[in-house]
Amino acid sequence: MIFSLVGYYSLILGLIIGISLFFLSFKNFNNSNILDKKLLSFTFLQLFFVVISFFCLISSFIVSDFSNETVFNNSHTTKPLFYKISGTWGNHEGSLLLWLLVLTLFIFLFLIRSKNQPVKYKILTLVFQQIIIVGFFLFLIQTSNPFNYIFPTPLEGLGLNPILQDPALAIHPPILYLGYVGSSIIFSSVLAATSLKIISTNWALHIKKWILISWIFLTLGILLGSIWAYYELGWGGFWFWDPVENVSLMPWLALTTLLHCILVLEKKAILTSWVIILSIATFTLSMSGTFLVRSGILNSVHTFANDPERGLFILIFLFILILLSILIFFFFHKEDNKKSYSFFWLSKETSILINNWFMMYFLSVVLIGTVYPIFLDVISSQKISVGPPFYHKLIIPFLIPFLIMMAIGPKLKWIKSQIIDKLYLISFLIISILLSFLILKNFSQNILINTILISSALYLFFITLRDFFIKKYNNISQNIAHFGFSLLILSILFNNLFSSEIITNLKVGESFENSKTKIVFESINQKKEKNYNAIIANFSVQNYLGEKDKLSPELRIYNQPVIATSEADIKTTLISDKFIVINLVQNQDYFNVRYQVKSFMVWIWLSVVLISFGGIISFLKKRS
Amino acid sequence: MNNKKLPFLLILIFGFTFIIFYKSLEDSSIYTPDTNLEKEIPVFNAKNFFSKENINSSNIFKLDKIYLLNIWSSWCVPCRQEHPLLMNLNLHNKVNIIGMNYKDDLKNANNFLKELGNPYNEIFLDLDGTIAIEWGAYGVPESFLIHNNKIIKKYIGPLNDKLIDEIKLLVK
Numbered sequence: 001m002i003f004s005l006v007g008y009y010s011l012i013l014g015l016i017i018g019i020s021l022f023f024l025s026f027k028n029f030n031n032s033n034i035l036d037k038k039l040l041s042f043t044f045l046q047l048f049f050v051v052i053s054f055f056c057l058i059s060s061f062i063v064s065d066f067s068n069e070t071v072f073n074n075s076h077t078t079k080p081l082f083y084k085i086s087g088t089w090g091n092h093e094g095s096l097l098l099w100l101l102v103l104t105l106f107i108f109l110f111l112i113r114s115k116n117q118p119v120k121y122k123i124l125t126l127v128f129q130q131i132i133i134v135g136f137f138l139f140l141i142q143t144s145n146p147f148n149y150i151f152p153t154p155l156e157g158l159g160l161n162p163i164l165q166d167p168a169l170a171i172h173p174p175i176l177y178l179g180y181v182g183s184s185i186i187f188s189s190v191l192a193a194t195s196l197k198i199i200s201t202n203w204a205l206h207i208k209k210w211i212l213i214s215w216i217f218l219t220l221g222i223l224l225g226s227i228w229a230y231y232e233l234g235w236g237g238f239w240f241w242d243p244v245e246n247v248s249l250m251p252w253l254a255l256t257t258l259l260h261c262i263l264v265l266e267k268k269a270i271l272t273s274w275v276i277i278l279s280i281a282t283f284t285l286s287m288s289g290t291f292l293v294r295s296g297i298l299n300s301v302h303t304f305a306n307d308p309e310r311g312l313f314i315l316i317f318l319f320i321l322i323l324l325s326i327l328i329f330f331f332f333h334k335e336d337n338k339k340s341y342s343f344f345w346l347s348k349e350t351s352i353l354i355n356n357w358f359m360m361y362f363l364s365v366v367l368i369g370t371v372y373p374i375f376l377d378v379i380s381s382q383k384i385s386v387g388p389p390f391y392h393k394l395i396i397p398f399l400i401p402f403l404i405m406m407a408i409g410p411k412l413k414w415i416k417s418q419i420i421d422k423l424y425l426i427s428f429l430i431i432s433i434l435l436s437f438l439i440l441k442n443f444s445q446n447i448l449i450n451t452i453l454i455s456s457a458l459y460l461f462f463i464t465l466r467d468f469f470i471k472k473y474n475n476i477s478q479n480i481a482h483f484g485f486s487l488l489i490l491s492i493l494f495n496n497l498f499s500s501e502i503i504t505n506l507k508v509g510e511s512f513e514n515s516k517t518k519i520v521f522e523s524i525n526q527k528k529e530k531n532y533n534a535i536i537a538n539f540s541v542q543n544y545l546g547e548k549d550k551l552s553p554e555l556r557i558y559n560q561p562v563i564a565t566s567e568a569d570i571k572t573t574l575i576s577d578k579f580i581v582i583n584l585v586q587n588q589d590y591f592n593v594r595y596q597v598k599s600f601m602v603w604i605w606l607s608v609v610l611i612s613f614g615g616i617i618s619f620l621k622k623r624s
Numbered sequence: 625m626n627n628k629k630l631p632f633l634l635i636l637i638f639g640f641t642f643i644i645f646y647k648s649l650e651d652s653s654i655y656t657p658d659t660n661l662e663k664e665i666p667v668f669n670a671k672n673f674f675s676k677e678n679i680n681s682s683n684i685f686k687l688d689k690i691y692l693l694n695i696w697s698s699w700c701v702p703c704r705q706e707h708p709l710l711m712n713l714n715l716h717n718k719v720n721i722i723g724m725n726y727k728d729d730l731k732n733a734n735n736f737l738k739e740l741g742n743p744y745n746e747i748f749l750d751l752d753g754t755i756a757i758e759w760g761a762y763g764v765p766e767s768f769l770i771h772n773n774k775i776i777k778k779y780i781g782p783l784n785d786k787l788i789d790e791i792k793l794l795v796k
């Protein structure tokens with residue numbers, strides 16, 4: 001009871017501070033004293049209240065206070081403590097409170113970390129961020145208050161959705177939010193800088209760290225979600241082009257492009273329009289993602305209780321922000337025509353620009369695939385679903401020039417470079433083509449597009465690998481990230497080419513055998529846990545080399561709410577994952593067994609970790 | 625492109641997007657697959673809520689009649705909201721409402737019915753929640769529209785006026 005009360009009034013206080021910050025900022029636009037003392041302490045106070053509110057919600061979950069509607073709907077006394085806590089953000093209200101926490105945390109950190117920036121710029125950034133913060137305060141208090149009472153107090157809660165009761169998913173939302181919501185600070189800052197016309201190399205240097213930090217967390221957050229989907233949803237894939245995944249990929253693509261643009265801006269003071277538009281796009285894409293999954297237009301695990309009022313609020317708020325950014329962009333930003341810069345065809349900035357256009361193309365493909373069904377349904381009431389083939393057909397061919405450009409681009413100099421002494425670039429290309437041809441020939445998978453695709457990925461792989469051994473080459477962060485990307489594409493390609501699957505129905509004691517694999521269903525056990533009962537099936541799997549593996553997938557029946565889930569058992573090695581999952585068949589005494597050998601799975605995860613590691617190094621690097 | 629026209633064009637495009645999204649909010653189930661369509665209902669034995677006698681599902685659900693199976697519980701808050709709608713629907717005599725009392729305390733359940741009325745033609749007990757699993761239910765409240773021993777439609781969560789109208793329409 002007391003937690004809900006404190007939490008709710010902290011929110012109200014936070015909102016009041018947000019509104020008073022508007023007045024303070026407009027009154028003292030030029031007074032730097034005010035900024036350092038009053039504004040900073042007010043921002044801190046706002047953060048403090050949101051933290052209090054957040055901890056109150058966590059405490060309500062820990063003590064299972066079912067007089068709180070959010071706790072009642074998403075928790076249960078038999079849940080382990082870990083999932084009681086993670087249940088805090090496993091629902092609409094709690095996760096929005098987390099949004100607010102990240103928003104207030106970032107503006108506070110921004111103010112204390114930007115000591116040397118112009119006062120006006122800092123105040124204006126604060127104002128724009130407060131527009132977002134106040135909007136979300138109103139949204140939270142008005143439509144999704146996490147501290148609603150229920151009377152009489154129920155004795156038991158309804159429980160957390162079992163597929164959300166998972167370690168990877170417990171930390172996925174906070175990590176993802178740091179990137180997803182963290183991009184708000186880039187948005188606010190770019191609007192402030194555009195209005196004051198201070199977009200310059202200095203500004204680029206200052207905002208780069210913020211872009212990097214969002215980018216790192218967004219990358220890791222997507223990775224965690226993907227790992228979770230791999231072993232929890234039991235389909236054995238890592239990316240399904242589900243609309244919900246797409247809405248996290250779109251800000252990532254925009255943010256990655258922005259990161260490359262900012263590198264150019266930092267050196268050359270060009271591509272300013274790109275930077276402004278991409279900064280705006282990143283955050284608006286994050287917001288649209290929230291709108292799409294929270295309003296119930298797209299159904300997924302991220303769709304909590306549907307309420308059209310919520311959807312409408314975010315929708316209107318989103319379009320106010322878009323309108324505001326369009327107005328600021330066209331009103332204040334004038335591209336300097338006198339200093340118009342001509343790109344030499346063979347230079348680093350040209351290659352970045354080319355790949356930016358590729359990224360924009362990928363972004364539009366994903367965007368169209370995600371929202372086109374919605375448009376079509378509204379306009380003509382036709383229902384279509386856009387699946388992986390659409391994305392694969394449209395994206396894969398363009399990955400080839402994209403990868404080659406990624407390999408060559410960093411080798412070029414700024415402004416203008418020569419082709420001479422770039423002979424090794426060509427020799428590496430020939431080696432890659434030969435090698436990929438040999439690989440595919442060996443596995444009798446001779447398809448032209450695969451050969452070209454693998455060659456271009458191998459090309460990037462070799463070029464970046466070579467650079468690790470050249471000492472004078474100092475852009476190590478870029479090299480690691482690009483190396484990670486080549487590894488990612490290679491692992492995905494090999495994963496697609498060499499994975500195999502067996503689907504069969506088995507009773508206890510039966511076995512399945514084909515030329516390569518023998519699966520024996522040995523026995524069945526039962527297990528009782530606090531929050532679920534499980535049936536454990538024991539399999540032994542033998543491959544054609546005679547190696548034997550014991551695999552024990554589970555069927556779990558969770559008690560609150562009662563849902564049956566299949567837990568896959570996965571044996572991971574460097575070369576491949578052995579993945580087995582069982583399903584109950586209605587009114588039958590056999591189980592449906594799915595056994596998959598997924599090649600190079602662990603390398604997909606590792607390469608994404610490498611990519612973000614590149615970002616981390618760049619973030620930590622002191623400016624020389 | 626003329627630089628002055630561009631902002632208006634952009635605003636026009638975004639305005640159009642706004643209208644589309646706004647429209648789609650009204651029909652917010654675009655991606656919902658039609659689950660359990662035309663699936664046979666499970667066969668089970670259960671105890672009657674009042675008499676405590678064992679009954680078989682085949683005695684409850686008859687062919688050529690339309691049933692609405694409603695899973696409810698006295699501790700379930702949304703059930704309380706939904707209950708008046710069921711009472712109302714009961715007046716509409718083409719549909720027989722069957723109650724599945726889910727993991728409940730019998731005394732509380734009786735009080736619940738005394739307080740809010742009993743819209744159910746028949747109620748059976750699911751004390752340990754196993755029958756709900758057989759039906760493929762996710763939780764309480766949940767309702768299944770049944771015709772000829774087949775599930776026509778499944779409603780997850782509490783019913784509302786709109787859904788009740790839909791049920792009335794389907795029954796016709």
